[in-house]
Amino acid sequence: MNKKRLALLEARARILKAMAHPTRLFIMETLSQREACVCKLSEMIGADISTVSKHLTVLKNAGIVLDEKRGSQVFYNLRCPCILDFFDCVETVIKTATEAQIKLARALPASCGGFKKSRL
Numbered sequence: 001m002n003k004k005r006l007a008l009l010e011a012r013a014r015i016l017k018a019m020a021h022p023t024r025l026f027i028m029e030t031l032s033q034r035e036a037c038v039c040k041l042s043e044m045i046g047a048d049i050s051t052v053s054k055h056l057t058v059l060k061n062a063g064i065v066l067d068e069k070r071g072s073q074v075f076y077n078l079r080c081p082c083i084l085d086f087f088d089c090v091e092t093v094i095k096t097a098t099e100a101q102i103k104l105a106r107a108l109p110a111s112c113g114g115f116k117k118s119r120l
Contacts, residue, residue, distance in 0.1 A: 014062055015062050015063070015064065017062075018058050018059055018061070018062030018064060019059075019062075019064070021055065021058075023045060023047070023051075023052075023055050024055050024058065024059055025087075026044075026045060027041060027045075027052075027055060027056065027059065027065075027076075028059070028064065028065075028078060028083070028084065029084070029087075030044060031065060031076055031077055031078045032078055032081055032084050035068075035075045035076060035077045036075065036076055037073045037074060037075050037076070038052050038053050038056060038074065038076070039073070041056070041076070056076055060076075063079060064078065064079060064080075064083060065077065065078060065079060066078075066079050
């Protein structure tokens with residue numbers, strides 16, 4: 001693998017790592033609909049402002065969100081809303097994997113579902 005390819009793969013991994021938290025995914029979905037300040041996001045998530053601010057910093061450092069200071073408040077937006085298209089792909093993977101597991105479970109032989117008591 002050449003250096004250019006490795007750098008691209010590492011950049012992808014940084015973005016995926018930044019997205020790898022349910023709160024951050026919620027923030028991204030919310031920001032896809034409208035901009036929001038940390039206080040509003042904190043209220044929606046039900047977490048304190050410092051926690052939400054840390055999540056926003058992770059997303060900002062990965063290049064996923066932009067911030068804009070207005071007076072005493074900072075408003076956040078998605079840098080590239082197309083990143084949400086990735087969610088559609090993830091949901092397809094979830095659905096496909098679930099269907100495969102159901103198919104596998106149906107192919108398994110039936111069992112009694114219980115355990116025998118030991119005679120100790």
